[in-house]
Amino acid sequence: MAYTAYDGYQPQFGFPLQHSLSHGAPAxxxxxxxxxxxxxxxxxxYGENYPQSAYSVYAPQRTMSQFGRAYDDLDVGDPYYGDRxxxxxxxxxxxxxxxxxxxxxxxxxxxxxxDGYRRMSSTVVKFKRKGGFRxxxxxxxxxxxxxxxxxxxxxxxxxxxxxxxxxxLKIKWSGYNAxxxxxxxxxxxxxxxxxxxxxxxxxxxxxxxxQPPDGQFTILAAFVLRTPDQLKVISLGTGSKCLPASxxxxxxxxxxxxxxxxxxxxxxxxxxxxxxxxxxxDEPPYVSSWIHAGTDxxxxxxxxxxxxxxxxxxxxxxxxxxxLASFQxxxxxxxxxxxxxxxxxxSIASRGRENYSLYGVLRTKPGRADSPPTLxxxxxDKIAAWNVLGIQGxxxxxxxxxxxxNRVILGEVDSAxxxxxxxxxxxALYERLSPIDGLAHxxxxxxxxxxxxxxxxxxxxxxxxxxxxxxxxxxxxxxADSPRECEVLINGFRRGVAPKRRNNPKFRPILxxxxxxxxxxxxxxxxxITIPKSLTYYDCKREASEYxxxxxxxxxxxxxxxxxxxxxxxxxxxLVDGP
Numbered sequence: 001m002a003y004t005a006y007d008g009y010q011p012q013f014g015f016p017l018q019h020s021l022s023h024g025a026p027a028x029x030x031x032x033x034x035x036x037x038x039x040x041x042x043x044x045x046y047g048e049n050y051p052q053s054a055y056s057v058y059a060p061q062r063t064m065s066q067f068g069r070a071y072d073d074l075d076v077g078d079p080y081y082g083d084r085x086x087x088x089x090x091x092x093x094x095x096x097x098x099x100x101x102x103x104x105x106x107x108x109x110x111x112x113x114x115d116g117y118r119r120m121s122s123t124v125v126k127f128k129r130k131g132g133f134r135x136x137x138x139x140x141x142x143x144x145x146x147x148x149x150x151x152x153x154x155x156x157x158x159x160x161x162x163x164x165x166x167x168x169l170k171i172k173w174s175g176y177n178a179x180x181x182x183x184x185x186x187x188x189x190x191x192x193x194x195x196x197x198x199x200x201x202x203x204x205x206x207x208x209x210x211q212p213p214d215g216q217f218t219i220l221a222a223f224v225l226r227t228p229d230q231l232k233v234i235s236l237g238t239g240s241k242c243l244p245a246s247x248x249x250x251x252x253x254x255x256x257x258x259x260x261x262x263x264x265x266x267x268x269x270x271x272x273x274x275x276x277x278x279x280x281x282d283e284p285p286y287v288s289s290w291i292h293a294g295t296d297x298x299x300x301x302x303x304x305x306x307x308x309x310x311x312x313x314x315x316x317x318x319x320x321x322x323x324l325a326s327f328q329x330x331x332x333x334x335x336x337x338x339x340x341x342x343x344x345x346x347s348i349a350s351r352g353r354e355n356y357s358l359y360g361v362l363r364t365k366p367g368r369a370d371s372p373p374t375l376x377x378x379x380x381d382k383i384a385a386w387n388v389l390g391i392q393g394x395x396x397x398x399x400x401x402x403x404x405x406n407r408v409i410l411g412e413v414d415s416a417x418x419x420x421x422x423x424x425x426x427x428a429l430y431e432r433l434s435p436i437d438g439l440a441h442x443x444x445x446x447x448x449x450x451x452x453x454x455x456x457x458x459x460x461x462x463x464x465x466x467x468x469x470x471x472x473x474x475x476x477x478x479x480a481d482s483p484r485e486c487e488v489l490i491n492g493f494r495r496g497v498a499p500k501r502r503n504n505p506k507f508r509p510i511l512x513x514x515x516x517x518x519x520x521x522x523x524x525x526x527x528x529i530t531i532p533k534s535l536t537y538y539d540c541k542r543e544a545s546e547y548x549x550x551x552x553x554x555x556x557x558x559x560x561x562x563x564x565x566x567x568x569x570x571x572x573x574x575l576v577d578g579p
Contacts, residue, residue: 125154125159125195125198127142127148127195127199128148128149128150129141129146129147129148129149130146130147130148130149131149132149137199139203139206139207142199142200142202142203143200143203143204143207145196145200146196146199147196148195148196148199150195151194151195151196152192152193152194152195153192153195154192154193154195155187155191155192155193156185156187156191156193158193159185159193159198161185161193164184165184165185165187166182166183166184166185167182167183167185167198168180168181168182168183169181169182169183169202169205171205171206171209173209173210173495173496179209181205183198183201183202183205184201185198186198210488214467215464215467215468215469215470216459216468216469216470216471216472216473217240217459217460217461217463217464217468217470217471217472218238218239218240218260218459218460218471218472218474218475219238219239219240219259219260219261219311219312219313219457219460220236220237220238220260220310220311220312220457220459220460221236221237221238221259221260221261221263221264221309221310221311221312222235222236222237222264222309222310223235223264223265223267223268223307223308223309223310223391224307224308224309224310225290225301225305225306225307225308226305226306226307226308226406227302227304227305227306228304232290232480233480234267234268234271234272234479234480235263235264235265235266235267235268235270235271235477235478235479235480236264236267236476236477236478237259237260237261237262237263237264237265237266237267237475237476237477237478238260238263238459238472238474238475238476238477239258239259239260239263239472239474239475239476239489240258240259240260240471240472241258241259241366241471241473241475241491242256242257242258242259242365242366242374242376243255243256243257243258243374243376243491243492244371244372244373244374245372245373245374245375246372247491248375248567248571249492249571250570250571250573250574251503251514251574251578252512252513252514252517252537252571252572252574252578253493253502253503253508253509253512253514253515253578254491254492254493254502254509254512255489255492255509255511255512256374256375256376256492256567256571257365257376258475258489258492259316259365259376259379260311260312260475261309261311261315261379261382261383262379262382263475263477263489263511264309264477265382265386265391266477266511266516267477267478267479267511268307268391268403269391269392269393269396269516270479270482270510270511270516270519271479271480271481271482272291272299272392272396272400272403273396273399273516273519273520273523274479274481274482274519274523275288275290275291275481276291276299276399276400276523276526276527277519277522277523277526278481279291279293279299280523280526280527281526289302290302290305291305291400294401297527297528298398298399298400298401299399299400299401300400300401300403301403306406306407307391307403307404307405307406308405308406308407308408308409309383309405309407309408309409309448310409310411310453311379311408311409311410311411312411312412312457312460313410313411313412313413313457313460313461313462314410314412314413314421314424314425315378315379315380315383315428316363316365316366316378316379316380317363317377317378317379317380317381317428318359318360318361318362318363318378318380318381318424318427318428318432319380319421319424319425319427319428319429320380320421320424321353321356321357321359321424322420322421322424323413323417323420323421323424324353324356325356326417326420347562347563348362348563349361349362349363349364349377349563349564349565350362350363350364351363351364351373352364352365352366352368352371353368359424359427360427360428360432362377362378362381362561362563362564362565363377363378363380363381364376364377364378364565365377365378375565375566375567376565377564377565380428380429381561381564383405383408383428383429384428384429384430384432384433384561385554385555385561385564386404386405386446387404387405387429387430387433387445387446387447387448388433388436388439388443388445388446388550388554389402389443389547389550389551389554390402390403390404390443391403391404391405394541394544394547394548394551395516395517395520395540395541395544396520397544397546397547398524398529398543398544399520399523399524399527399529401442402442402443404444404446404448405446405448406448406449407448407449407450407451408425408429408448408449408450408451409451409452409453410425410450410451410452410453411452411453411454411455411456411457411460412456412457412460412461412462413452418452421450421452422450422452425450426447426450429448429450430445430446430447430448432560433445433554433560433561435560436553436554436559436560437553438549438550438553439550439553440546440550443546443550459472473490473491474488474489474490474495475488475489475490476488476489477489477510477511479510482510484510487509487510489509492509492512493509494507494508494509503578505518505578508578513537513572513574514537514574514576514578517537517540517576518576520540521533521576533575533576533577534575535575536572536573536574536575537572537573537574537575537576538569538572538573541572
């Protein structure tokens with residue numbers, strides 16, 4: 001619930017009512033009034049509506065329409081505080097009589113607080129988990145009310161609270177506009193502040209600050225390992241952006257393509273390499289439920305394990321041509337049909353959605369004609385290449401056998417269009433590759449099944465409906481069991497990292513070419529393969545001779561993907577030590 005008691009004041013004292021907040025598990029859906037914008041009337045936990053004034057935001061950089069839903073607190077008691085009384089979610093009980101409240105309010109007045117017109121200086125408070133050896137707790141711990149040490153060692157005066165018992169919180173992060181929040185401060189135990197509650201509110205303000213703006217859609221993709229008994233999501237990725245050719249970094253420290261399918265695949269590669277590293281480690285002994293070593297020393301999926309891929313919508317490129325055309329304005333479709341274009345050579349990739357009436361052709365990203373040109377092929381083309389080469393890539397092919405997708409699951413497709421999309425997906429993902437020659441065991445032309453799901457992705461274009469304004473610039477990647485399993489990207493770099501810090505390996509995107517190259521060398525040494533550090537990323541990939549021969553048959557002269565656009569050696573001529 002929103003904090004109702006903070007908006008009611010005792011006129012004779014000018015302080016908030018005495019009460020304590022919950023210390024139970026958080027409920028997602030924090031109400032927007034807690035974080036800086038107004039909603040005069042909103043529904044309570046039981047569906048009732050009642051007026052509520054909001055906590056103001058100072059000099060807001062973003063408007064209400066730019067935020068998604070905020071979060072809410074439930075009034076759930078915590079047995080850790082056994083001496084407290086908890087009321088119903090919207091009727092709080094006072095713990096003391098009016099006289100007791102007055103005496104405690106007067107005791108607080110012994111130390112002057114700031115009024116609403118005085119400028120406050122900054123105060124740093126470190127939240128430390130009980131029993132922890134280091135200061136600091138994560139956002140997740142703060143939102144789940146991790147019990148804090150020295151929980152009541154600060155007063156309103158120490159925190160520079162104003163006369164209403166509120167503090168001003170300013171959140172700044174590189175890449176975001178700074179925002180200032182006004183947060184209420186609970187106090188109890190003779191005027192001492194409940195740091196546990198403040199930690200929760202600060203954490204939720206940070207989470208709200210990082211929420212994607214309203215009206216921005218994105219795409220979700222994932223790779224899932226499946227056995228008859230269990231499922232394991234090994235990687236997730238969101239995004240629909242890629243860098244133009246003019247902005248590609250040459251040091252391998254940023255991602256060229258941040259489409260969800262590409263991020264999910266790179267995340268799956270990282271998971272596989274890390275899993276091989278765990279198996280090869282001497283201490284402690286580790287037996288993987290998903291991969292095993294083959295007779296040739298390379299690793300492969302166990303016999304009962306298959307790899308599935310989920311995409312929240314039809315992948316861009318050849319698979320989605322008729323799907324997108326079904327939503328096109330008839331007049332615009334007629335205009336495009338009447339436009340005369342030169343015949344497209346099989347050795348040339350079409351740019352975006354140009355020549356959209358042609359099926360089975362290679363296409364580059366992005367689809368919009370007014371966007372800068374890129375060197376990134378469409379996701380339909382890339383998934384098709386994975387159905388020949390495997391998802392593991394050139395580097396990992398030296399330590400693992402080719403890994404093929406067993407099933408592609410698509411979302412956001414209406415039942416009336418599923419037959420059309422299934423037919424287009426089969427053509428785009430493997431049927432157009434049937435003429436390829438030179439496939440030697442264990443490589444083959446993989447033919448994944450196409451399936452559909454009616455479960456909507458919350459941030460998809462169709463789920464947002466008419467509220468969609470544009471695609472989200474941010475991309476999210478997540479890798480299971482990884483030491484650094486999640487990060488947010490923008491323009492190929494980690495969100496929040498200043499340009500001067502991007503050369504620091506600690507701030508490098510975990511899915512960048514340089515980061516995966518570093519991981520590959522480490523895992524290879526554990527697997528008994530020595531890679532000299534003087535070898536560039538490009539040269540190391542070329543040493544995977546079996547993989548490169550198959551890649552030449554696919555994308556070289558006379559191959560079905562002869563017109564494939566590549567970035568080339570210029571963008572891969574870096575060492576593992578980085579720039």
